[in-house]
Amino acid sequence: MDLMRLENVGKRFDTISVLDGITMTVDEGQFIAVVGPSGCGKSTLLRIIAGLISPTTGQVLLAGRLLTGVNPETALVFQSFALLPWLTVQANVELGLEARRILVAERRRRAGFYIDKVGLEGYEEAYPRELSGGMRQRVGLARALAVEPKILLMDEPFSALDALTAISLRELVLDLWADPQVPVNACIMVTHIIEEAVELADRVLVLSTHPGRIVKEVEVTLPRPRDKRWPEFNEYVDQIFSLMA
């Protein structure tokens, strides 16, 4: 069953065609990675799915209905975290709940639940400037999860982190994805790192550049946790690499 569907979506900025003829579905229970060289419009695609940018051509369907405006079933995790420096961790995580006019007690409880889930219990009263990059991205994850989106969107979520921190955060995302208490039905991650896509995703969309088109969809059928030393893992990486090159 598909949660979302993009039909022949294209986007032009002035005369430059950024995306063209994108048709894809977002299925229940799937982790989708979008890979492509920089400038292939993958971040634009993610913002079209989020309803932050409207497509020039084609249509976006949410549960069969045409999407207009911000997509209420999604929440975004940003490359540079997008935290408010003047709010505590708790207040940052509550931001989306505040917007939904959820009562204070329920807001506290729900934010606390996701703060706990991302391993940030003990940091509630801290400000973002006190935190390392990895901890800031955990706040970004908790904030997105707290609004309980059906579809979690992540835009290069690990690329501002050092290599070791990125490893631990990928692991965290996999744990959250497998956690039955976290009600996310689908996940879409934009990345330029092929290994990251193969490690996390069920399906990898490979985009070409100028304009961004879907070159191929690669189903990754490896069981989790996936090991980079597996020969099959490397076959996927090689296959996607050659599609991008």
Next chain:
Amino acid sequence: MARGKRPLEWVMAGAGIAIAGYLTWRAVDALIAAFSQPLPHDAVQIPFAILASLGRLTLAYLIALAWTVPLSIWIGENERVARIVTPIAEIGASIPATALFPLIVLFVIRIFGGMNAASVLLVLTGMQWYLLFNLIAGARAIPQELKEMAHSLRLPRWRYWQRVVLPALLPSLLTGSITGWGGGWNALIVSEYFVYNQKIYHVLGIGALLDRATYELGNGVLILLTLGAMVGIIILLNRLVWRRLYQWATRRYRFE
């Protein structure tokens, strides 16, 4: 010639010190002479004049805030508006406030019949552009991802202003306020006292007092006292209000 100075430089330095010393001695001598006489009776006005001037500056500041803050928020959210408004604002800012004063006075005195209104208006022209430019810069510096974040979390507009835009603008608001008040004091001196067609228009204020002491009374002591009071209040405001606010705001409301 890294070390040691040539004789000529020694002579020049010596002469400089001698001249400076002589001038200081003359100034101190003059001050002692001046202040040993009874204070000019206008000196009692100084505290009231300061209060009146502060009132005008505050009023002008509030008016400036009332239009520059909403406009810069709007500009920050709308690139097209920014492209239209910025050049207009640049032209407005490049016209010296004092050059407009005769026009403002003539019009305002005719229409509103008050020198007070004219004075506030002139202070406003000396103040508002600093605020506007700093605020526009601040609004446009809000990271795109923060706007997207607020948008995708579906923050209502007023919540977005409350949680994102206004806090993000605080540091530039304070920089703009500090420079704006500087411009305001500058304009104040000429704004409270005006001669037109051999008639003097003036209001109670520290700027007017200074002008009167200079042009009407020619009283050196009064000039010194008003100047001293004005400089004192400016330094006090900077130390006690603006600097503290600015440090607090940049500590808390700064992006990294």
Next chain:
Amino acid sequence: MDDKIDPLPDAGVNRILGLLEIIDDRGGREDIYRIAHELDYEFGDLLAVVKAAELLGFLTTPGGDALLLPLGKQVIDGDANVKKAIFKRQLEQVALINRIIEFLAQREGRSADKEEILAELSRLLPQEDPEKVFTTLLNWGRYAELFGYDPDEDRFYIDQM
């Protein structure tokens, strides 16, 4: 018992977890130099992470390798609360952290302001930059829910929860 007080290696929790993860991926043992090379990681930074993980009893370093210990394996296999509990138990074994706990415990409200903690850290570790040690202390302490710090009140305290 007056054991020697070592400074805390300058390494955050996420890095420690990442390191344990990568060693586990390599079958529980890996050459440290190779990890640095493959991740394109500054060797000095990686060494600080290795030292931190070793200090906490998650791994040992026989002959230039990093060898994952059972406790380290428990950390990466556990959920958030298990990870935190193990961190807390291990941190309580660290001499410096013990001294800070003692320092706080004898104070009213079991808390102190940041300046007081910095002074105590300079006293315990005169050679180190107290700000740096404080950062690590706070990072680990908050994660393990051992210490808390309220920046608005400037209050560093023992987390009772």
